[in-house]
Amino acid sequence: MKSNLKPLIRLGNTTPKECDVTPEAFFLNRRQFIRSALAAGLFSSPIAALADFNFSPNSTYRPNLKLTDSEHALNYNNFYELGTDKSDPPRYADRLITDNWQVRIEGExxxxxxxxxxxxxxxxxxxxxxxxxxxEGWSMVVPWIGFPLSKLLDKVEPTSKAKYVEFISILDRENLPGQRFDILNWPYREGLRMDEAMHPLTLMTTGLYGKPLQNQNGAPIRLIVPWKYGFKSAKSIVTIRLTDKQPVSSWMAAAPSEYGFYSNVNPDVSHPRWSQAKERPLGSFFKQKTLLFNGYADEVASLYKGMDLKKNY
Known part of the structure; x- marks a missing residue:
């Protein structure tokens, strides 16, 4: 189904063409879909039992991009808590227990x-x-559902000492197969500068494709920071800590020469083992040019004014 929506914002300096992104093959009426999926037992996350999953499209963030086919987004995942292969997260999704989930916000x-x-x-x-x-060089276009992280942080009233925000994911070595191995120093940790966390684009995410977030995608709540590489968007978050010190993220600790704190999408800064100049949209054989800040330069470049983007990678 083609979208008749016209572009309401420009993503960076370029409005992408439809041929530049992966085709859409999914968009059902959300309530009808949820009722049908509940009856068929298709949801892997207990939070999906909330049949009245209310959300509204935000017209500011509906560019004329075709969505990635949901089959790719739901079945091609990095979620090392469930395994290192792309097929491991959907295969072991039922191992992630999300009953009675809570998120603790602490610190400054x-x-x-x-x-x-x-x-x-x-x-x-x-x-x-x-x-x-x-x-890794692949990309997608996804309809996420959630709310700005800033609204959540406002509830706890950050002090003047809060310069950074650390995100800590679930630790459950008994049930999560990937955490039985020291692939990373568990639990998974990520961090943002305070102004990045409070930026309107930064989203606490509870769903995608019109339904509650699936386990393989980081249920029941994850972070999405669209101008940064995907690993910055921590999954299955249990703790958010405000701090005066820059957090050391899991990938920074594991490979400091390869992964920096900022990890902004930048086609001019190669990973030590591959170029970042191009990306392959999921579902497409062909690659396309990568955009600075993933196409969100108009919105976020001011956060890094005066910074050396190659040095502060």
């Missing part, structure tokens, strides 16, 4: 507190179509 804030999923779903949920670029 006046009102530290714990939120359950009912609290998090009480924020106005909106659908945003974002580009997503993996550091």
């Amino acid at each position: 804030c006046a009102k530290p507190q714990t939120f359950d999923m009912d609290d998090l779903l009480a924020f106005d949920q909106e659908e945003r179509i974002y580009r997503f670029r993996c550091v």
Whole structure:
């Protein structure tokens, strides 16, 4: 089904052509789909039992990009807690237990507190179509559902000492097969500068393709930072910590010469083992040029004014 939506924002300095992105093959009425999927037992995440998953499209973030086929987005995943192969996350999705999920926000804030999923779903949920670029060189265009991280952080009232935000993912060595091996120093950790965390594009994500977030995609709640490489968008988050010190992310700790703190999408800065100049959209044989800040330069370049983007990779 083709979208009749006209571009409402420009992504960086280029409005991509339809032929530059992966074709769309999925978009069903969300309520009808949820009822049918619940009846068939298709959802892997218990949070999907919320049949009334209310959200609204955000017209500001609906560019004229065709969506990646949901079969690719749901079945080609990096989620090392469930295994290192791209097929491991959907294969072992049922090992991720999301019952009674809570997210604790602590550190440099006046009102530290714990939120359950009912609290998090009480924020106005909106659908945003974002580009997503993996550091490995593949990309997709996905309709995420969630709410700005800034709204959540405002609830805890960050103090003037809060310069960075650290995200900590689930630790469950008993159930998650990938965590039985020291692939990374578990639990998974990521971080943002405070102004990056508070930027309107930064999204706490609870769903995609019109339905609740699936386990293989980081259920029940994950981060999406669309101008950075995908590994910056921590999955299955259990703790958010405000701090005055720059966090050391899991990939920085594992390979400091390859992964920096910022990890902004930059076609001019190669990974030590491959070029980042081009990317392959999932479902496409052909590669396309990668855009600076993943196409969001107009929105986020000012965050890095005066910085050497090659040095601060």
